[in-house]
Every structure is written in C-alpha cells, then in structure tokens.
Amino acid sequence: MTRNVRDLAQDLLYLIVLLLVPACLYVVFAVVPTEQRMGVVQRIFYFHVPCAFAAFLGVALCALFSALYLKTRDRRHDIVAHASAELGVLFCTIVLVTGPIWARPVWGVWWTGEVRLTSTLVLWLIYVGYLVLRQNAENPDQAARWGAVVGIVGALDVPIIYKSVEWWRGLHPRVLKVSGGGGLDPAMEKALMLCTVTILLLFLYLLIQRSRLGLLQEQIEALAFAERRAPASAGAAPHPTGARS
Amino acid sequence: MDYLKTVALVAGKDLRTELRSRDQVVTLLFFALLVLVVFNFAFDFTVIDFVTLGAGVLWVAFIFSGVLALSHSFQIEREEERIQGILLAPIDRSAFYLGKVLATILFMSVVEAILVPVSVLMFNYHFSAQVGLAILVLILNTIGFAAVGTLFSAMTTRTRRSELLLPLLLFPAAVPVALAAVKTTSHVLAGRPFERYASWLALSAAYDLIFLSAAVLLFDFVLEE
Amino acid sequence: MSGGAPPGPEATSAALRARSLGKRYGSFPALDRIDLEIPAGQFVLLLGPNGAGKSTLLRLFATLIRPTSGEVLIHGAPAAGEEAAGLRRRIGLLSHHTFLYDHLTGRENLLFYARLYGLPDPGRAARDALRAVGLEERSEDLVRTYSRGMQQRLAIARASLHAPDILLLDEPFTGLDREATDRLQDNLRRAREARRTCVMATHDFAAGVPLADRVVILRAGRVALDRAAAGLDAAAVETLFRNTTRPVAEGVERSWTT
Numbered sequence: 198m199t200r201n202v203r204d205l206a207q208d209l210l211y212l213i214v215l216l217l218v219p220a221c222l223y224v225v226f227a228v229v230p231t232e233q234r235m236g237v238v239q240r241i242f243y244f245h246v247p248c249a250f251a252a253f254l255g256v257a258l259c260a261l262f263s264a265l266y267l268k269t270r271d272r273r274h275d276i277v278a279h280a281s282a283e284l285g286v287l288f289c290t291i292v293l294v295t296g297p298i299w300a301r302p303v304w305g306v307w308w309t310g311e312v313r314l315t316s317t318l319v320l321w322l323i324y325v326g327y328l329v330l331r332q333n334a335e336n337p338d339q340a341a342r343w344g345a346v347v348g349i350v351g352a353l354d355v356p357i358i359y360k361s362v363e364w365w366r367g368l369h370p371r372v373l374k375v376s377g378g379g380g381l382d383p384a385m386e387k388a389l390m391l392c393t394v395t396i397l398l399l400f401l402y403l404l405i406q407r408s409r410l411g412l413l414q415e416q417i418e419a420l421a422f423a424e425r426r427a428p429a430s431a432g433a434a435p436h437p438t439g440a441r442s
Numbered sequence: 443m444d445y446l447k448t449v450a451l452v453a454g455k456d457l458r459t460e461l462r463s464r465d466q467v468v469t470l471l472f473f474a475l476l477v478l479v480v481f482n483f484a485f486d487f488t489v490i491d492f493v494t495l496g497a498g499v500l501w502v503a504f505i506f507s508g509v510l511a512l513s514h515s516f517q518i519e520r521e522e523e524r525i526q527g528i529l530l531a532p533i534d535r536s537a538f539y540l541g542k543v544l545a546t547i548l549f550m551s552v553v554e555a556i557l558v559p560v561s562v563l564m565f566n567y568h569f570s571a572q573v574g575l576a577i578l579v580l581i582l583n584t585i586g587f588a589a590v591g592t593l594f595s596a597m598t599t600r601t602r603r604s605e606l607l608l609p610l611l612l613f614p615a616a617v618p619v620a621l622a623a624v625k626t627t628s629h630v631l632a633g634r635p636f637e638r639y640a641s642w643l644a645l646s647a648a649y650d651l652i653f654l655s656a657a658v659l660l661f662d663f664v665l666e667e
Numbered sequence: 668m669s670g671g672a673p674p675g676p677e678a679t680s681a682a683l684r685a686r687s688l689g690k691r692y693g694s695f696p697a698l699d700r701i702d703l704e705i706p707a708g709q710f711v712l713l714l715g716p717n718g719a720g721k722s723t724l725l726r727l728f729a730t731l732i733r734p735t736s737g738e739v740l741i742h743g744a745p746a747a748g749e750e751a752a753g754l755r756r757r758i759g760l761l762s763h764h765t766f767l768y769d770h771l772t773g774r775e776n777l778l779f780y781a782r783l784y785g786l787p788d789p790g791r792a793a794r795d796a797l798r799a800v801g802l803e804e805r806s807e808d809l810v811r812t813y814s815r816g817m818q819q820r821l822a823i824a825r826a827s828l829h830a831p832d833i834l835l836l837d838e839p840f841t842g843l844d845r846e847a848t849d850r851l852q853d854n855l856r857r858a859r860e861a862r863r864t865c866v867m868a869t870h871d872f873a874a875g876v877p878l879a880d881r882v883v884i885l886r887a888g889r890v891a892l893d894r895a896a897a898g899l900d901a902a903a904v905e906t907l908f909r910n911t912t913r914p915v916a917e918g919v920e921r922s923w924t925t
Contacts (some may be wrong), residue, residue, distance in 0.1 A: 337693025
C-alpha cells in the first residue's frame with residue numbers, strides 16, 4: 198500500500214517535470230523579452246543560474262547524507278549521498294559549460310578569472326575527486342566511508358573557497374546582478390523563478406531515480422552472491438579441495 | 443596528557459625513521475630545489491620582480507614537495523601492515539592523526555627553512571621582511587595544508603593510484619590555503635604593513651581550525667578497515 | 668567443551684564471544700550470523716578456504732573492523748564504541764605481516780609499541796620481551812638487517828609486549844622456514860601453557876593441529892564444523908577439512924576482499 202503511494206508520488210513528480218520542462222523552454226524563448234545590452238545569449242541564464250542552485254543542493258545533500266551514513270551505517274544513506282554528488286557534478290558541468298557560452302559574446306573571452314566561475318570549477322574538481330576516489334576503494338564499505346569523509350570536508354570547504362577566490366580577484370561586484378537579477382524586467386524575474394523550480398524538481402526526480410537504481414543494484418548483487426553460494430550452504434556431497442594459501 | 447604523549451610519540455617515530463633512511467628528506471629538498479630552478483629558467487627574474495612572482499614560485503615548490511611527504515607518510519604505515527599495529531593499540535586514533543600532521547609540518551618546515559634563503563639568493567632579492575611575520579605566515583598555511591593532506595593521504599595510499607589521487611583530491615580542497623599563502627607571503631616579502639594582509643591570515647587560521655577539528659572527528663572512519 | 672581447556676577463573680564468561688556476528692562488504696556477505704563462544708585458555712584452530720571469512724573474523728575479534736550485525740564480546744564486555752580502546756589492551760595480534768619498522772632497531776620498535784600501549788616501564792618491557800624471544804644480542808641492529816625468522820620472532824615479542832590474555836594469529840607460519848616454524852610453535856605452546864586464549868587461522872595443518880584444543884571450520888562465511896581437537900592428528904583434520912569444504916567459485920569469494 199505504502200509502496201503504491203510512493204510509486205504514485207513518483208509518477209506524479211515525473212508528470213509535473215514532463216510538463217514543466219517544455220513550459221520553461223516556451224517561456225524562455227517565446228515569452229520573455231530579449232535583454233537589450235546582451236542580446237539573445239542572455240537567455241542562457243535561465244538555465245545557468247538554476248543549475249548552479251541544483252549543484253549547491255547536490256553538495257549540501259551529499260554532506261547531509263554522508264553525516265547520516267557515518268552515524269547510522271545505513272547503506273541507503275550512502276546511496277543517496279553518492280547520487281547527490283553525481284548530480285552535483287552533472288549540474289556543475291552544465292554551469293561550467295553555459296558560463297563561457299555567455300561570456301564569449303558578452304565579455305569577448307571564453308574564460309576569465311571570474312570569481313564565481315573559478316570557484317565553481319574548483320568545486321567541480323573536488324566532487325570529481327570524490328567520484329574517482331570511490332571508484333578506487335577496495336570495497337563498497339570503504340567507498341562509502343571515504344565518500345562520506347570527502348563529502349563532509351568538501352561541503353565545509355566550498356564557502357571558504359568562494360570567499361578566498363573572491364578576495365584573491367578583488368571584488369567583482371554585481372557581475373551576476375547586472376545580467377541576472379538587478380533591475381530585472383518582471384517577466385524575466387518570473388521566468389527565472391519558473392526555471393529554478395523546474396530544475397530543482399528535475400534534480401529531485403533524478404535523485405530519487407538514481408537512488409532507487411543504486412538500491413536495486415545492491416539487491417541484485419546480494420542475490421547474485423546468495424545464488425552462487427547456495428550450493429555451498431546446501432551441504433551437498435563432499436568434494437576434494439586443496440588448502441590453498 | 444597521555445593524548446599529547448601519543449601525538450609526540452608518533453611524530454618522533456616518523457622523524458627518527460625518516461632521518462635514518464635519509465632518502466626522504468634528501469628527495470624532498472632536491473625536488474623542491476628543482477622546482478625553483480625550473481622557474482628560474484622559465485621566468486627572467488632580472489625583468490620580473492621577485493615580489494610579484496616569488497611567493498607563487500615558492501609555494502608551488504612547498505606544495506609539490508608537501509604532497510610527496512604526505513604520501514610517503516602513510517606509505518610507510520601501509521608496508522608490512524604497520525597501520526594494523528597502530529590500530530590495535532589502545533589509543534585515541536585522532537592522536538595518531540595529529541602525530542602524522544605534526545611530522546609532516548616539521549618536514550615541510552625544513553624544506554621551507556632552506557628554500558626561502560636559497561630563493562632569495564637565487565633570484566637576487568634584497569630581503570627586508572620581518573622574520574617573525576614570515577615564519578607565522580609559513581607555519582599557518584603549512585598547518586592547513588598538512589591537516590587536509592594527512593586526512594586524504596590516509597585514504598589514497600590504500601589505493602593503487604595513490605600518487606595521482608592525492609593531488610587530485612588535495613589541490614582543489616587546498617585552494618584557500620594556497621591563495622592565502624601566496625598572497626600573504628608576497629605581502630611579507632614586500633614588507634607591506636600587517637593590516638594589508640591580516641584578514642588573509644585570519645582566513646588561514648580559520649581554515650586550520652575548521653579542518654583540524656573536522657579531521658580529528660572524521661579520522662576514525664578513514665582508518666577503520 | 669574440549670579436552671585441553673581446564674576451567675580457569677574466567678571460564679564462566681567466555682574470553683571471546685561472537686553473537687550472531689555478521690559482516691557485509693556492500694552486498695557481499697563476508698561473515699553471516701556467526702555464533703561462537705571461546706572459553707579463556709582455549710586454543711582454537713580456525714580453518715577454511717580462502718575467502719571463507721577467517722581473516723574477517725579475526726579482525727572483528729581484534730576490533731579492527733566494525734560488524735554489520737551482531738556483536739563481539741571480550742570477557743563479557745561488548746567491543747564497540749568507547750569501550751573498544753580499553754579492551755584492545757587484552758588482545759595481541761600476530762600475522763604474517765610483522766608490523767615492524769625497518770629503519771628502527773629491534774629495541775626501538777618494541778619501545779615504540781610499549782609507549783603506544785602506555786606501559787608503565789617501557790624500557791623494561793622491551794628488554795624482557797627481547798630476552799623471551801632470544802634477540803638480546805641483535806637488539807641494537809636495524810630490523811631491516813634481520814632474517815625473516817628473526818623478524819617474526821620480534822613480531823611475537825611485539826604482539827605479547829603488553830601481556831595480552833588473548834592472542835589472535837592470522838597465518839603466522841606463512842613465509843617461515845622449518846626452524847622458524849618450530850620456534851614459533853614453541854612460543855605458541857608456551858602461550859597455551861600460560862592459559863592464554865588463542866585463535867589461530869592457518870593453512871598449515873602440521874604446525875597448527877598439535878597445538879589446538881578445538882577446530883572450527885568456516886565455509887562461505889558460516890561455521891561449517893566446530894569440534895574438539897582431542898584425538899585428531901594433522902591428517903585427520905585435513906580429511907575433515909576436505910569433507911566439510913568444497914571449492915567455491917574463486918571469483919565470488921575474492922571479489923570484494925582483494
């Protein structure tokens with residue numbers, strides 16, 4: 198019964214995301230007026246900014262579920278933490294790709310030492326490191342513990358990184374404000390809101406699906422181990438074996 | 443009190459083994475010097491001001507040799523599974539962590555103490571900085587680097603790709619210390635007033651405090667087998 | 668329970684006890700619901716094919732790893748959380764790895780461990796331990812100059828430095844020549860006479876069986892056989908071993924443990 202309710206909620210979420218994504222595209226490309234100074238490329242910010250929010254959400258959820266995992270040692274917490282980090286990297290990648298696409302026509306360069314973009318690159322590197330470290334662990338247990346440690350350290354580090362890069366460059370005030378927030382047309386503001394809600398719901402949907410997938414994967418592995426061990430525990434006929442060391 | 447004794451015991455053991463095998467300290471020093479030499483060729487320091495670039499050059503050398511020191515620190519414990527001997531002892535494992543951090547700080551300090559004067563000579567710099575402040579700057583940033591590095595290297599040295607994984611994890615995480623280190627060092631070298639970089643020092647100190655405490659709390663989970 | 672374990676003062680509460688103990692690595696069950704009670708003073712021979720869970724069980728007893736389910740009791744006290752550190756004092760572990768530092772001398776190695784254990788007189792503990800394994804003359808030489816056999820003797824001294832009443836032995840005969848094996852056997856016999864509780868995982872039937880009070884065979888993470896060793900010789904145990912264990916697919920057993 199509860200299972201059905203949960204499935205229903207997921208289907209509903211899926212449906213909402215399915216409707217919202219084309220709605221966003223329509224609003225961004227057909228409804229919102231073109232920004233006068235930057236031109237049509239400014240529209241990329243309706244995806245760029247919400248993806249940055251999603252990336253931060255991934256980092257925060259990863260740290261939260263990492264701490265929960267260390268406390269409870271519940272495999273499910275680790276699966277969610279892992280999925281959050283993966284999605285964090287995914288959305289962070291979108292941020293890093295869309296940023297330069299915007300910067301090229303507006304600033305005339307693909308990449309500058311812009312504060313937020315540089316910090317976001319560092320953040321991306323940390324969580325790529327998280328994924329690579331997990332892959333190199335000896336067993337899923339170790340991967341979970343190591344992941345949890347890096348997930349927590351990474352989340353503590355992110356605000357310090359942003360602060361230090363900001364100081365390093367000297368303040369670049371209102372870079373984002375000019376293009377995305379300050380003095381926005383009300384229609385633009387609403388579009389940004391809609392896109393943010395959509396991307397965050399998409400994030401949530403992907404997180405649930407990825408976590409379920411991870412859980413199923415573990416269940417299959419457990420079944421496979423049980424299957425292959427079954428003849429051994431049936432206590433069948435004795436069989437010669439050497440004592441290998 | 444017992445806790446501090448354990449910290450000192452572990453650090454003392456590391457110093458003794460490393461000084462006796464010698465190759466570690468010598469390798470670190472030569473590696474760091476090599477970095478300086480490479481930069482000496484790469485940039486023409488008769489044209490470029492040492493104050494502008496020197497701090498960056500120095501910290502590249504410190505950080506690269508620091509990574510070597512960090513990975514060696516736990517490779518020693520992995521050989522012959524010595525780490526199990528440590529884990530079996532009735533000690534607080536965070537004391538072992540702090541001992542390792544302390545030893546790494548000492549090794550890096552030796553490299554720094556030799557490299558700074560050498561670079562001053564090499565790049566014909568007229569040294570006028572206050573020595574006390576210079577030491578404070580070096581120590582504060584070395585602590586942060588060693589704190590995070592020791593936590594990470596306890597994990598990466600268990601993998602087959604440790605020499606790649608440690609920098610991959612450590613460099614991005616250490617960006618704040620690296621930036622603070624270069625900024626403050628260049629200010630100190632230029633003999634600028636303390637107020638100009640006091641906030642950077644505060645950032646380094648905060649970084650040290652946050653990650654030393656986090657690592658003390660988390661280290662047990664890293665070492666558990 | 669078995670021939671060689673006379674009831675000591677602590678016989679009422681088992682020296683080591685596994686209570687429905689389980690350890691999973693992700694979804695791989697390394698140990699599955701193990702129930703074992705080892706009275707003080709008993710010498711248990713732990714057998715099983717590779718990947719059956721011998722090392723995992725020893726590491727659980729040594730509090731080196733955390734069980735996924737169930738618990739380990741050391742002299743009746745649960746070996747978890749804050750308590751574990753204190754209980755570790757009662758345990759010594761000897762494996763085929765020596766845990767020794769090449770660039771320290773024999774004495775320095777023992778001093779380091781003695782201080783780590785917070786022994787009241789580390790110097791004396793190190794001296795006594797060196798004498799017990801006959802390494803006094805070489806005590807000032809670096810361990811890297813020792814032969815494999817001498818290193819293993821120093822490892823024994825290291826493992827028993829803090830006079831633990833429980834000795835865990837993980838393949839201690841691996842890599843030893845005949846003479847060193849005999850010496851190690853002598854040492855273990857003495858430990859047994861001193862009523863130390865011993866659990867030894869080994870593949871060396873000839874060296875292990877004569878010491879044992881009890882034989883426990885693990886297979887695929889479960890106890891497959893548990894009986895007194897009285898009246899069994901090495902050959903008989905080997906036959907038992909063959910009859911209880913069957914080759915299990917190497918890939919399954921080793922995939923998470925290597």
